[in-house]
Amino acid sequence: MSKNSITPELQKDMYYHMALARALDDRMWILNRQGRAPVVYSSNGHEAAQVGSAFALNRGEDWIVPYYRDLALVLAYGMTPRQVMLHLLGKAEDPNSGGRQMPAHWGLKERHILTTGSVVATQDIHAAGLALASKVLKDGRVSVAYFGEGSTSQGEFHEALNFAAVHKLPVIFFNENNGYAISVPARKQMAVMDIAARAEGYGMPGVIVDGNDPLKVYEVTKEARERALAGEGPTLIEAKTYRFVPHSSDDDDRAYRSREEVAEWKKRDPLVTFEKHVLDNKILSQEEHQAMQQKIKDLVNDATDYAEQAALPDPDTLGLYVYHQ
Numbered sequence: 444m445s446k447n448s449i450t451p452e453l454q455k456d457m458y459y460h461m462a463l464a465r466a467l468d469d470r471m472w473i474l475n476r477q478g479r480a481p482v483v484y485s486s487n488g489h490e491a492a493q494v495g496s497a498f499a500l501n502r503g504e505d506w507i508v509p510y511y512r513d514l515a516l517v518l519a520y521g522m523t524p525r526q527v528m529l530h531l532l533g534k535a536e537d538p539n540s541g542g543r544q545m546p547a548h549w550g551l552k553e554r555h556i557l558t559t560g561s562v563v564a565t566q567d568i569h570a571a572g573l574a575l576a577s578k579v580l581k582d583g584r585v586s587v588a589y590f591g592e593g594s595t596s597q598g599e600f601h602e603a604l605n606f607a608a609v610h611k612l613p614v615i616f617f618n619e620n621n622g623y624a625i626s627v628p629a630r631k632q633m634a635v636m637d638i639a640a641r642a643e644g645y646g647m648p649g650v651i652v653d654g655n656d657p658l659k660v661y662e663v664t665k666e667a668r669e670r671a672l673a674g675e676g677p678t679l680i681e682a683k684t685y686r687f688v689p690h691s692s693d694d695d696d697r698a699y700r701s702r703e704e705v706a707e708w709k710k711r712d713p714l715v716t717f718e719k720h721v722l723d724n725k726i727l728s729q730e731e732h733q734a735m736q737q738k739i740k741d742l743v744n745d746a747t748d749y750a751e752q753a754a755l756p757d758p759d760t761l762g763l764y765v766y767h768q
């Protein structure tokens with residue numbers, strides 16, 4: 444872990460959100476396997492990258508445009524476990540989209556989480572657009588697009604970076620590089636080793652960071668935010684990480700990656716490593732840790748029960764947001 448100025452309180456809170464995301468994610472898989480939830484996309488393995496970056500932002504004020512893998516990110520940004528479960532089960536009360544979008548299409552207006560589209564890399568353009576608005580309005584906000592490495596082959600990624608660099612927009616392009624786009628390994632997707640290398644072609648800094656270390660991710664994101672606010676334009680951050688579970692609950696990753704490879708990365712599980720860090724450095728006492736685990740368990744149970752009992756959308760509202768009524 445890096446030496447830095449991140450306060451113990453902040454580190455404790457980071458660990459809490461990482462642990463909450465993992466516990467909620469585990470429960471979502473159980474619900475899926477029991478036939479109670481349609482499909483799950485996990486942040487399992489990506490928690491340090493997501494939580495570390497979120498904490499470097501003005502949470503709830505700066506705009507984030509997440510993608511499906513960003514459960515830990517949206518939790519760190521203020522979405523509640525109940526809201527996550529309501530979304531997973533497509534209930535009327537789901538604040539993301541009232542049960543209209545498929546699971547993991549995050550969006551929460553009051554926390555400045557822009558709604559997510561299914562087409563990968565479109566979020567990069569949306570973040571650039573939000574940043575253009577901030578520049579015009581001089582509202583002191585930074586926008587952040589989150590995306591996988593596979594999506595950087597899409598035209599929208601290149602258009603967004605070019606536009607943002609030319610106009611020196613206050614935006615951060617945050618890549619979570621887990622080495623795979625579903626079954627396609629990165630080496631078959633691109634002829635460069637690092638996503639960060641793409642930055643130079645657009646005239647912005649490209650930064651590589653250990654995506655399994657939340658403190659390092661925090662630091663580079665903070666720097667990128669300061670650059671953006673100083674009018675120096677966008678930064679591309681590449682957080683190198685790994686997903687420990689299949690692409691989604693409909694995928695079988697044994698078809699395209701070895702168990703040895705997964706086990707090797709598991710040795711660097713960000714949740715385990717950061718837990719050791721906060722305990723060894725007495726940032727979190729054993730008693731606090733136990734209380735936190737109990738709190739998380741209670742929250743996950745409460746969110747599950749609440750969402751399962753919540754009403755489905757009224758069929759009469761089917762055309763809402765689709766057709767003018």
Ligand SMILES: Cc1ncc(C[n+]2csc(CCOP(=O)(O)OP(=O)(O)O)c2C)c(N)n1
Binds near residue numbers: 624
């Ligand atoms: C334009 C487009 N092409 C294909 C898909 C189908 N698709 C959904 S997720 C995904 C993989 C993306 O991989 P990556 O960007 O590396 O993100 P990861 O899931 O690894 O975090 C694909 C191909 C899509 N949603 N949009």
Ligand SMILES: [Mg+2]
Binds near residue numbers: 591592593619622624
């Ligand atoms: Mg990927």
